[in-house]
Every structure is written in structure tokens, then in C-alpha cells.
Amino acid sequence: MTTANKKLISLREAAALVPDGANMSFSGFAETNNPLSFVREMIRTGKTHLEISGMGDAQSVELLCGAGAVDLVRVSNYMAKNGRCPNFCRCAQQGTIRTEDYSHFGITNRFFAAAMGIPFMPVKVMIGSDLCEIQNFDKDRKVMEFDDPFSGERCGIVPRLAPDFAVIHVARADAEGNCQLYGITSSIEIIARAAKHVIVTAEEIVDTEEIRRTNQFTILPSFFVDYVVHCPFGAYPGGVFTYYDYDLEHLDLITRSGKSPDTMEAYFDEWVYGTKDEAAFFDKVGIRRLMDLRADPYSGVSLRNRRQFL
Amino acid sequence: MKQTKLMTGQQAAALISDNSSILLFDGYEPVSLIRELLQQNSRGLTLYTCGLAFCAALLAACGAADHILAGCDPGSGFIPEAECTSGFTPEVLCVGKAVLKAQLAAAVNGGDHAAIPVPERLLTKAPALYREVPGVFGAGTGTAAAALHPDVAILHTARADFYGNVQLDPSADMRDADTLRLALAAKTVIVSAEQIVSDDAIRMNARCGLFEPEAVACVVEAPYGAHPTAFATRYRADEELLRAYEAKEDPAAFARQHLLSFPDQDCYLAGLGFERLISLTTNRRGEA
Numbered sequence: 180m181t182t183a184n185k186k187l188i189s190l191r192e193a194a195a196l197v198p199d200g201a202n203m204s205f206s207g208f209a210e211t212n213n214p215l216s217f218v219r220e221m222i223r224t225g226k227t228h229l230e231i232s233g234m235g236d237a238q239s240v241e242l243l244c245g246a247g248a249v250d251l252v253r254v255s256n257y258m259a260k261n262g263r264c265p266n267f268c269r270c271a272q273q274g275t276i277r278t279e280d281y282s283h284f285g286i287t288n289r290f291f292a293a294a295m296g297i298p299f300m301p302v303k304v305m306i307g308s309d310l311c312e313i314q315n316f317d318k319d320r321k322v323m324e325f326d327d328p329f330s331g332e333r334c335g336i337v338p339r340l341a342p343d344f345a346v347i348h349v350a351r352a353d354a355e356g357n358c359q360l361y362g363i364t365s366s367i368e369i370i371a372r373a374a375k376h377v378i379v380t381a382e383e384i385v386d387t388e389e390i391r392r393t394n395q396f397t398i399l400p401s402f403f404v405d406y407v408v409h410c411p412f413g414a415y416p417g418g419v420f421t422y423y424d425y426d427l428e429h430l431d432l433i434t435r436s437g438k439s440p441d442t443m444e445a446y447f448d449e450w451v452y453g454t455k456d457e458a459a460f461f462d463k464v465g466i467r468r469l470m471d472l473r474a475d476p477y478s479g480v481s482l483r484n485r486r487q488f489l
Numbered sequence: 490m491k492q493t494k495l496m497t498g499q500q501a502a503a504l505i506s507d508n509s510s511i512l513l514f515d516g517y518e519p520v521s522l523i524r525e526l527l528q529q530n531s532r533g534l535t536l537y538t539c540g541l542a543f544c545a546a547l548l549a550a551c552g553a554a555d556h557i558l559a560g561c562d563p564g565s566g567f568i569p570e571a572e573c574t575s576g577f578t579p580e581v582l583c584v585g586k587a588v589l590k591a592q593l594a595a596a597v598n599g600g601d602h603a604a605i606p607v608p609e610r611l612l613t614k615a616p617a618l619y620r621e622v623p624g625v626f627g628a629g630t631g632t633a634a635a636a637l638h639p640d641v642a643i644l645h646t647a648r649a650d651f652y653g654n655v656q657l658d659p660s661a662d663m664r665d666a667d668t669l670r671l672a673l674a675a676k677t678v679i680v681s682a683e684q685i686v687s688d689d690a691i692r693m694n695a696r697c698g699l700f701e702p703e704a705v706a707c708v709v710e711a712p713y714g715a716h717p718t719a720f721a722t723r724y725r726a727d728e729e730l731l732r733a734y735e736a737k738e739d740p741a742a743f744a745r746q747h748l749l750s751f752p753d754q755d756c757y758l759a760g761l762g763f764e765r766l767i768s769l770t771t772n773r774r775g776e777a
Contacts, residue, residue, distance in 0.1 A: 383773055411767050422773060458764035466758040466766065470712040476648070476774070477690035487687065 186407045187354045193408045194220040200228040204342040205236040208365035210425040213238040214348035214380045216413035216457045222246040234366045244270045245443040255281045265437035279317045287366045289340035294372035299336045306335040345374030352381035356404030359396040362420030368398050380410035423472040424481035494653040496707040498525040508533040512639035515540025519645040519681045521714040521754045543718045550740040554579040560589030595636035596674035607632040642672035645715045649682035653702035654691045658722035658775030681711040724769045
């Protein structure tokens, strides 16, 4: 654990903390709250052999698979706005990554057990399905059927899962690591509490006093957080509720590029390796584009993106 | 069917003709629209500045303004130091904020003058605007300042919807609203806004309202539209650029190079770059 005044670090410093082969988890569900600035920086710095356990963190895993950075994924239904995740699917089909299928709630309960400091959690999901029957690298450590000792009902239990690193994207954080997020938070708090080390990327860094004043939005207190990174538009091309909407065009570009390794490499050459840092990346995206994606204060999504701009 | 009042900066600036009188407010500086105005080579403007308006200085430096009635003290801020120097263009008359606001308030309220103490120098320098008058209720005399009816008020705000409802941010100091509503003294009100929002968003923050659609000729979306000045609820001033501007012997040349060499606001922001804009930003959404 670090002291408060050393928690606020640069994106480059934060990415350097993650070693090759790290066991990781990312925030985000579908197109929201994925820490994609962090993921791009991991790709720029050539991370490899990652083991990822995720709950719907498709955008992060899709990019990392495209970059050949992943060896193993505990997956719960990776889908993108515009269909399947082609990089992830290709890697799984060609066997360049190993996968273990979970339901969303099943893997969330594995994180939940670790977050609570208990060895396993009882569940009523996955059992009776192939998610239970087919066990790969988590064989005998995935889900086990048993009879509820109180009612006799058939149940399952899933063991705790504590990633080495969780990278969590939030709306606001202070320099001590108190974090706030608006709207649906998915399993962010649970993943962060389960992980051994937590790196937070935040749209805005605010004073602690501001966190105290609006404490109803706080999802993680500082003692769960090791490092904080200021990452404006850090979930782009995904979105952050009340900040900006997802960029469907750019998401579509990634999906189209992911159809073959060559086109994906071309995407990385242009957008990731071709931009020295995130500031350069966003200059390439264009300030106008980013401004157009800003969320309407009422709906929390972009008027232009949802074609409500007159 | 409600009518949209959304325009481009270019279209809005085209509404302002040469020799117009323009009302400006410090802290709500419509720099992006003023840049458009200068791109259109406007000339002969008379400026009323409620405070130390950077836009007034910019228009003056670029030769677009002939007269400035400044609602500030002589020599303060961006207003040229020499007040009413003979033969100096633009001619600057510093009347103080209270007097200028009283003159605008008189116009808003439908009067032809405001009864307000006026510095003696103004009585001789601008007798068309400032006069000694007999007391109405008591003995003796007082002073009166003529109501001001600018042709156009231009201001930069936080939010507007398509129809011309204009608001400050929820985090704004609403005490500024009373001053900003003096824009209603003008025959035409042109607004640039950090963000065009839905009418639902306007209703959600009704207490932040400044103008209703009837009062507004058009709205222009201009993110970072007050740069290089500050917009209190969203970003701080670009001190580096402002200091460089003030330090230059030829501010017009500096403005041409650093402010006016971009065809529109999008290109201007692209020229500043993501990192610089984010470094100035204090509150992305203006939320409280």
C-alpha cells in the first residue's frame, strides 16, 4: 500500500507497474467504463502473457487480444455494440489464448468471495449447463455442485478469485484514491475489493473536500486503491455516463480492423503505436469529435451521437 | 413547432454590422465569436464593456473598435491606460462598473436615464451621456446617466438549448446572473455556449436560467469559447497566452498569429491541442 501523496502517478508510471504475465481484471461492461487509455498504454509498452479474469470487460480484452498480449481469459460473454469481438474470437478459435467460460453472475461471485475474504460463494447459476460441465484450465476450481445443507436444494459453489491487479476507470477520484462513479457501476467495486492491487484511472481529479461533499457517489474508499491516474476520456472509444458517449464509428473501426491480424496491426500502427501517448491519440481523434461526444446533462449521453441534435 | 436558434459562429457574427454598438461582459467573454467578427473584418464598433473585457481589448487592438465605454477604472486590465487621449483610437471613456450597469439597467427597465452619482470628469467629457440634474424629491442637484441601448449584446455562457433557453452551470455563482441579464438592454442578444443541451436538461436546472428564447437571437455551440480567458465553472485562464499577449508591443500581430489564424473554433481548439485544454480544465461538466 502506498501513502496518499504518492498515489497520483502518470499513466506511463502506472502501466509500468504491471509486469508481463500479470493476472489482471478490468472495469467496464460493454461500451462503458473500460480503462482503455490504460490498455492502449499497455499495448504501447508491449505487455505480454497476460492472464485476464473479467466480467464483461470486452473492450479491454478485445484490444489486448488484438495486440497478442493475452495468454488466458476467464470470460463472461464478450460482445461488442456491433457484434462479436473478432480479435478475442480469433485468438480463442486458433488456440493462441486459453479460455474458461463463466456466466456474468458466476464470475462476479468468484470476485465477491475474494472481496469478502471468504473461500467460496454459493450460487444458483451455471449449474446444469455447459458452463459447469466444460471445465478447462479451471478444472476442479471453477464451480462445484452440492446440496444446500439447509434445504437440500441443488446448488453450486465457486471459489474465490483475487486478481493481482485490477484496473478501474471511474468518473472522479481524489489524490488519495477515493473514487466516484455515476450510473450503473456493474461489478467495479467487487473487482476492486477482490484484487491485490488496484490502479484507478479517473476522468477528473478533484479535491477530497469535493468527495466528502458528494459522498453519495463514492464507490471505492481510498484504502482499496493503490494508485490514481488522471485519464480524461480514458474510456474512449467507449463512454462514461454523464461525461461522454461511446464513439460508435471508432468502435466499428476496431471491429472491422479485428477481422484479420494484418488489419488489426494496421489499426495499432496508426492509432496506438503511431501516437506517442494519450494526448497525441486524442489529438488524432480530434477535439471536435470529443466535444460532440459530451453527454447531455439530462440523459447522460450525447445528443449528437444519438441523433437528437437539431 | 418551436424554432431552432442554433447557428454557426460565422452565421452569428454576420448578424453584427459595421458601426454597431456591442455590449460585452468580463468573465463571460465570447472570444470565439469575437474571432469570427474579426475574421469578417468588422469596423467602426462602439463597445460597452461591463468589467475588464479581454474581447474589447482584442477588438480595439485589431482596429475594429472606434469607441469604448468601459465599465472599469482607467488603466485597469486590458483597457488601454490612456483614457481619452486626444487622437487615440479607440477613444476610451472609463465610467466605472456601477455607472455603466445603472445605464444598462435603466434601459432594461424602460427609463431614459439612471439617477446615480457620476464622476465630475464625465459631466464635461461626455455631456451627451452624463448631466447634472435638479433633485426630484429634495433640494439641490444630482447627476443622471443616460440609458444605454447597445445594438448587440454578445456573451459566452455555459449551456443553451436549440430554442434559445440559456443557462449558467449548476456550479455557477448565480449572483452574476443579475449583471448578465443587463444584456437585455441590447436590441439583439447573441449567445455562445460551452454546450448545447436538451430542453430536458434546461428544465432540470431551471434555477440556473439566464434568458428565455424570446430574448435571444441565436445560440452558437463553442466549447472552450472563452479561451484564452477563464470560464469560471469549467476552465481557468490561459495565463501563458494572456501574458504573452499583454507583453507584446504589437498585440494585433500577436492576435493574428495566435488567435485569428484559424478558420473556425474547431481548428482553433485543434491548434491548442488536447493536453493544453485539459490542463486548463477545472470542471469538465460544470456540475456542482
